[in-house]
Amino acid sequence: MVIRNTKQKKLIFSLLEDAGHPLTAGEVYERAIRLQPSIAKSTVYRNLEAMLSRGEVAHGMLKNGESYYSVVDGHKHLHYMICKSCNNMLDIPKCPLSEMERDIAETSGFLVTDHTMQIYGYCKECKEKNK
Numbered sequence: 001m002v003i004r005n006t007k008q009k010k011l012i013f014s015l016l017e018d019a020g021h022p023l024t025a026g027e028v029y030e031r032a033i034r035l036q037p038s039i040a041k042s043t044v045y046r047n048l049e050a051m052l053s054r055g056e057v058a059h060g061m062l063k064n065g066e067s068y069y070s071v072v073d074g075h076k077h078l079h080y081m082i083c084k085s086c087n088n089m090l091d092i093p094k095c096p097l098s099e100m101e102r103d104i105a106e107t108s109g110f111l112v113t114d115h116t117m118q119i120y121g122y123c124k125e126c127k128e129k130n131k
Helices: 007-019 025-035 041-053 098-108 124-129
Strands: 057-061 067-071 076-083 089-091 114-121
Antiparallel strands (some): 057 067
């Protein structure tokens, strides 16, 4: 199968790369139309799903059911603290499951290829506002 590297795909991928944090499809679309006003919302969704199926991006789910996407860099895993009030996503910088993955591989021979860890709560700003 030939994968076309269209200007829309390049744009969507670069928006995810440059964001520094995961984006929802809606956020990708909002940023994309600023740079390419003719891009259709369906093009953004279709490209995100295609990139997901090829392993170029990973995704997780917000509490409201909306998916978020981020660029995959090597081992596919996402670790985020997600604010239930503002949906701000804060990265957990060190993989808290890497030791568990090694133990699983040693004891069962199972090779873990990816995982997602999401912790929900309230960010510092929302916690302060709601005191």
